[in-house]
Amino acid sequence: MSVEIRTAAIEPVRQTFSHVARRLGADKPASRYQEATLDLQSECNFHYRPLWDPERELYDKRRTAIEMKDWYAFKDPRQFYYGTYVLNRAKLQDTAESNFDFVERHGALASLPRGLARRIKAILLPLRHVEYGANLNNCYISAYGWGTAITAATTFAMMDRLGIAQYLSRIGLLIDGNTGESLVVAKDSWMNDPVWQPLRKLVEDNLVIKDWFELFLAQNLVLDGMLYPMIYGRFGGELSQSGGSVVAMLTEFMDTWYAEEIRWVDAFVKTAAAESAENKDRLSTWAREATARTRDALAPLAKLIYLDEARAVLDDVGAQLQARLVKAGLSV
Amino acid sequence: MTDNTTTAAAPRKLSLKAKYAQLTRGLGWETTYQSPDKVFPQTRFEGIKIHDWDKWEDPFRLTMDAYWKYQAEKEKKLYAIIDAFQQNNGHLNVSDGRYVNTVKLFLTGISPEEYSAHRMFAMLGRNFAGVGPQIAAQMQSIDELRHAQTQIHTISQYNKYFNGMHDFRHMHDRVWYMSVPKSYFEDAMTAGPFEGIVAISFSFEYVLTNLIFMPFMSAAAYNGDMATVTFGFSAQSDESRHMTLGIECIKFLLEQDPDNVPIIQRWIDKWFWRGYRLLTLVSMMLDFMVPKKVMSWKEAWNMYFVENGGALFKDLERYGLRMPKYWEQTVAAADRLSCEAWTTFYNYAAAANFNPWCPTEEGMDWMSQKYPQTFDRYYRPRFEHFRDLERQGKRFYNTSLPMLCQTCQVPLIFSEPDDPTQTCYRESDYNGMKYHFCSDGCKDIFDHEPEKYVQAWLPVHQIYQGNCFKPGTDPTAKDFNPLAAVLDYYHFGPGDNMDYVGSPDEANWLKWKGLAKGDPAKMAS
Amino acid sequence: MSDTQSNVFLALQTNDETRPIIEAIEADNPHAVVHRFPAMVKIDAPGRLVLRRQTVEEITGVAWELQSFHVNLVSLSGNIDETEDELVLAWKH
Numbered sequence: 001m002s003v004e005i006r007t008a009a010i011e012p013v014r015q016t017f018s019h020v021a022r023r024l025g026a027d028k029p030a031s032r033y034q035e036a037t038l039d040l041q042s043e044c045n046f047h048y049r050p051l052w053d054p055e056r057e058l059y060d061k062r063r064t065a066i067e068m069k070d071w072y073a074f075k076d077p078r079q080f081y082y083g084t085y086v087l088n089r090a091k092l093q094d095t096a097e098s099n100f101d102f103v104e105r106h107g108a109l110a111s112l113p114r115g116l117a118r119r120i121k122a123i124l125l126p127l128r129h130v131e132y133g134a135n136l137n138n139c140y141i142s143a144y145g146w147g148t149a150i151t152a153a154t155t156f157a158m159m160d161r162l163g164i165a166q167y168l169s170r171i172g173l174l175i176d177g178n179t180g181e182s183l184v185v186a187k188d189s190w191m192n193d194p195v196w197q198p199l200r201k202l203v204e205d206n207l208v209i210k211d212w213f214e215l216f217l218a219q220n221l222v223l224d225g226m227l228y229p230m231i232y233g234r235f236g237g238e239l240s241q242s243g244g245s246v247v248a249m250l251t252e253f254m255d256t257w258y259a260e261e262i263r264w265v266d267a268f269v270k271t272a273a274a275e276s277a278e279n280k281d282r283l284s285t286w287a288r289e290a291t292a293r294t295r296d297a298l299a300p301l302a303k304l305i306y307l308d309e310a311r312a313v314l315d316d317v318g319a320q321l322q323a324r325l326v327k328a329g330l331s332v
Numbered sequence: 333m334t335d336n337t338t339t340a341a342a343p344r345k346l347s348l349k350a351k352y353a354q355l356t357r358g359l360g361w362e363t364t365y366q367s368p369d370k371v372f373p374q375t376r377f378e379g380i381k382i383h384d385w386d387k388w389e390d391p392f393r394l395t396m397d398a399y400w401k402y403q404a405e406k407e408k409k410l411y412a413i414i415d416a417f418q419q420n421n422g423h424l425n426v427s428d429g430r431y432v433n434t435v436k437l438f439l440t441g442i443s444p445e446e447y448s449a450h451r452m453f454a455m456l457g458r459n460f461a462g463v464g465p466q467i468a469a470q471m472q473s474i475d476e477l478r479h480a481q482t483q484i485h486t487i488s489q490y491n492k493y494f495n496g497m498h499d500f501r502h503m504h505d506r507v508w509y510m511s512v513p514k515s516y517f518e519d520a521m522t523a524g525p526f527e528g529i530v531a532i533s534f535s536f537e538y539v540l541t542n543l544i545f546m547p548f549m550s551a552a553a554y555n556g557d558m559a560t561v562t563f564g565f566s567a568q569s570d571e572s573r574h575m576t577l578g579i580e581c582i583k584f585l586l587e588q589d590p591d592n593v594p595i596i597q598r599w600i601d602k603w604f605w606r607g608y609r610l611l612t613l614v615s616m617m618l619d620f621m622v623p624k625k626v627m628s629w630k631e632a633w634n635m636y637f638v639e640n641g642g643a644l645f646k647d648l649e650r651y652g653l654r655m656p657k658y659w660e661q662t663v664a665a666a667d668r669l670s671c672e673a674w675t676t677f678y679n680y681a682a683a684a685n686f687n688p689w690c691p692t693e694e695g696m697d698w699m700s701q702k703y704p705q706t707f708d709r710y711y712r713p714r715f716e717h718f719r720d721l722e723r724q725g726k727r728f729y730n731t732s733l734p735m736l737c738q739t740c741q742v743p744l745i746f747s748e749p750d751d752p753t754q755t756c757y758r759e760s761d762y763n764g765m766k767y768h769f770c771s772d773g774c775k776d777i778f779d780h781e782p783e784k785y786v787q788a789w790l791p792v793h794q795i796y797q798g799n800c801f802k803p804g805t806d807p808t809a810k811d812f813n814p815l816a817a818v819l820d821y822y823h824f825g826p827g828d829n830m831d832y833v834g835s836p837d838e839a840n841w842l843k844w845k846g847l848a849k850g851d852p853a854k855m856a857s
Numbered sequence: 858m859s860d861t862q863s864n865v866f867l868a869l870q871t872n873d874e875t876r877p878i879i880e881a882i883e884a885d886n887p888h889a890v891v892h893r894f895p896a897m898v899k900i901d902a903p904g905r906l907v908l909r910r911q912t913v914e915e916i917t918g919v920a921w922e923l924q925s926f927h928v929n930l931v932s933l934s935g936n937i938d939e940t941e942d943e944l945v946l947a948w949k950h
Contacts, residue, residue, distance in 0.1 A: 035485065041451070082481050087408070148447075160396075207371050
């Protein structure tokens with residue numbers, strides 16, 4: 001008796017999901033980013049009006065003045081979905097952890113000149129509250145925005161900001177020997193010190209912005225766009241020169257993170273601006289207003305850090321932001 | 333400057349709890365430039381009273397660095413298996429082609445709601461006024477995005493080879509029975525933050541989630557679906573964090589003020605019942621759809637609700653809570669639920685995006701053994717009748733449309749709690765209209781919030797109102813076929829619907845496995 | 858409801874990493890019962906269950922972070938109390 005071995009060709013019936021194929025223009029293999037992002041949010045046939053916003057639907061395009069024919073025109077240049085996001089951050093945190101370990105084992109912060117330690121505490125630690133504000137703002141956009149393309153990216157940003165707030169807190173604990181005293185003092189400065197009040201006011205004003213795209217601009221482009229170069233760019237460099245290079249180690253995460261943020265935030269703004277003259281005008285107006293408010297809010301902090309050079313520094317970071325806005329297609 | 337150094341005292345070691353508190357608790361502050369009520373506008377309207385947000389306990393004190401580290405480890409393992417599954421045609425290792433219909437149900441019915449949960453927890457993360465619960469909710473938000481995306485990636489392979497799930501997002505927003513999970517989550521999302529967290533974190537994630545994941549993932553393991561098992565267990569480790577959020581939020585709310593207790597009890601009653609109705613689909617998956625069975629619905633319900641849930645509510649008695657209303661009805665109905673559900677999908681196979689089938693003799697014998705009081709008496713005759721029709725070439729397809737329950741949106745297919753031979757109908761009159769319900773539980777929910785439930789987008793009503801046709805469809809055309817037009821609106825393609833027997837999926841399965849049709853060794857139940 | 862204490866449980870994936878964890882739980886919880894399912898182990902205990910870092914380290918001979926059990930966790934029940942040294946699951950009443 002012969003045994004016939006039958007082989008059948010195992011051909012797939014299709015290459016990807018239909019909604020992805022429609023967007024790609026054909027049924028062809030799709031990336032994991034595409035399959036995990038495109039059309040994931042519900043867009044129709046909602047059942048109930050929200051109790052917390054009865055004039056609107058559950059998801060509602062009217063929660064922003066920005067209008068798009070297609071909210072999936074936004075593409076994250078990093079192509080992050082959850083898996084690639086956590087893998088990326090795990091590598092960054094591994095480096096950060098080694099850095100923190102090193103500093104702790106060598107008592108490097110404990111042996112800083114006292115003036116320098118005081119300066120680090122006074123300047124860096126209250127910023128953890130700014131990060132917390134950024135966390136809440138990106139959370140707001142993730143909740144009420146339209147479409148997965150943007151809201152997934154802001155979800156990752158939301159967790160990043162918490163992570164950065166925690167790294168800043170750990171710097172405080174390293175300096176104060178785990179008593180937490182430095183964080184209490186930083187909180188007090190945040191609440192009461194005149195240097196910090198304009199910035200705290202800005203953060204609180206941002207917290208109540210209702211248009212989620214306006215908030216995106218105010219937080220992720222304008223505030224970050226001036227604060228990060230001012231602090232982690234310049235200040236870190238200066239500290240290194242006066243023996244505080246250990247701080248550069250402990251804030252390396254923030255440097256890397258910000259360089260990455262510029263890419264996707266600018267890409268999103270550029271896409272929105274290129275869509276229509278109306279979008280461009282609105283974004284430009286928002287950017288102009290937010291820039292003026294933010295610069296004023298940062299002025300006392302700039303003075304604290306840079307003294308007579310404060311204005312030059314503000315001009316410089318203002319120019320950096322300006323360049324980004326222009327490149328994104330805004331008229332400012 | 334003379335003394336330059338700070339005192340280098342040895343730092344005291346912080347406990348996990350103390351370290352976590354330092355890294356999170358002090359981050360927030362009472363705002364003064366904008367009023368706290370403007371920054372957190374949703375904390376009062378539900379009548380819940382919070383006196384001290386700092387009383388929130390963080391049971392799992394996961395800082396972001398630990399989160400990234402452990403989650404990355406999980407992702408590496410998971411994607412290694414997804415890759416292996418894809419490279420080795422792992423989908424061919426499942427017990428039978430019929431099994432894949434459970435995967436279709438999962439992707440089209442459940443995965444979109446993982447996404448909904450992601451958005452909902454972002455809402456909670458922004459609207460709670462304390463740092464502890466904000467962070468817990470935010471972590472769940474990103475976890476749920478993980479679940480939605482990893483499910484899509486896992487099931488992507490199945491989509492390439494089997495029908496029914498190719499347009500899962502489009503179908504989820506339109507197909508009749510998927511309004512059950514869609515309306516469930518939208519109900520929670522459109523409620524206030526406190527009801528939302530009680531609904532999903534407590535009632536769903538703590539009380540009921542084991543009933544989806546534990547038996548279903550074990551069933552995936554028994555039936556050779558390595559990818560789903562891996563995904564399932566990987567997701568479950570996140571679920572444990574979510575469950576603790578659920579139990580913590582309940583304790584926190586109950587301890588904040590005794591006035592919260594009756595509000596929460598009402599929410600528990602509502603969401604237990606809506607969740608139970610949602611699980612109808614799981615009951616039929618366990619009892620009818622998995623070729624190699626793990627446990628019966630009745631066994632699963634007993635293990636994960638009656639025993640587990642019983643222990644939980646016993647623990648919560650000290651707060652003045654009781655077991656959810658109508659829980660006894662769920663026990664009484666445990667012998668019937670899956671049969672009533674599967675019969676319905678058998679009937680409506682023409683309008684479902686998967687391929688139901690009539691159980692085999694072997695399958696029915698298993699049911700007789702698991703349900704000795706009811707199966708042979710009430711349900712076997714029906715299935716044998718359907719089987720006889722099939723053998724005569726007259727496989728029955730129900731072409732009428734069922735009345736849906738206004739609240740849970742399941743068709744009115746359930747029997748009276750104390751009488752398996754009577755369909756259970758309830759109704760309410762509101763503003764001159766009559767509304768229909770499948771049960772006392774659903775009627776109670778409607779009667780308490782009629783303004784909400786009258787808004788529902790009931791798929792069958794919408795079909796009859798002409799809202800379920802593609803733009804440009806002409807109902808006055810001579811050969812207009814309303815059912816075909818609706819299926820077109822659903823984006824059903826060849827093979828998406830109808831019985832498994834004779835389906836393209838069956839033909840492909842037999843071809844790929846080198847089997848002859850009706851091969852008894854490979855017939856699943 | 859009966860007078861006997863309600864069970865708590867801990868469920869873990871079945872793999873190389875969890876073997877010492879399960880062993881440690883068995884050693885520290887004489888009243889626990891281990892159930893083996895496909896791909897998963899479920900450990901039930903009346904009223905209380907504890908997982909101790911030190912016990913795991915004694916079994917493996919290497920340092921072990923308690924929080925890393927998250928990677929292989931499937932599910933659990935009971936009120937949770939977690940420190941760096943032990944994880945306790947318990948029903949209070």
